[in-house]
Amino acid sequence: MIVIDELARRACVDRGLNPPPEVTPAKALTLAESDIADLGSIVAAALAHSPAARTLLAALEAEQTVPETAVRDYYDRNQDRFLTPQALRRGVSPFDGAAPEDVLPYDEVRQGIAHELRTAAGRQAFFGWLDQARAGVKYSHGHEHPGDPSHPDHEHRH
Structure with missing residues (x-):
């Protein structure tokens, strides 16, 4: 988290x-469980505690252009997400x-x-930025983890 904040x-x-x-720390952000699942626990924790990471993520999101065709395609392929409340109560299946x-x-x-x-x-742009930014980071021996996916034991617990 400290490395992500500094980067x-x-x-x-x-x-x-x-x-x-x-x-x-008493006022750190909390994230929804779905965000933690989408982001991964380390990135989610860094975003919860790092104003710089949140600012960068917001800037990267603002830079994204979503073509109208992609929006329409998503709507057409995911009709189950857009059923009316009345249809859901009647048990309609898209x-x-x-x-x-x-x-x-x-x-x-x-x-x-x-x-x-x-x-x-x-988020994809943020992950790409993070992968590229972390590529040049050199950790002191023994400090490669926890949470560094490039370390073979990045999931161990203390």
Whole structure:
């Protein structure tokens, strides 16, 4: 987490970004379990404690462009996510030929889909940045872990 924070601080300086002041440990952010599962525990912990990492992630998300065709394709392929509450109460399945009125209109969900796709693309960009930034980091012997995926014993516990 300390390495990710330091790398993110340097990246923010390089990009001219100004992270907010440090968060005291008592006021560290909490992340949803789904975010932890999507990000991995080390990256999630770093984001919870590092304003610089959060600032960098936000900048990377803002840089992402999601084509309208990708948003529409996501909507068309994931009709089960867009069933109306009434259709869900009736037990309608999008896989068994839901009627058009059983699915929320594209215009109502388009912005939410674009936001989800931009968030996912931003996270991918953050992971790519982190992999590249960590490539030059040299750890002192014995300090390669825990949490360093390049170390063969990165999951051991103390």
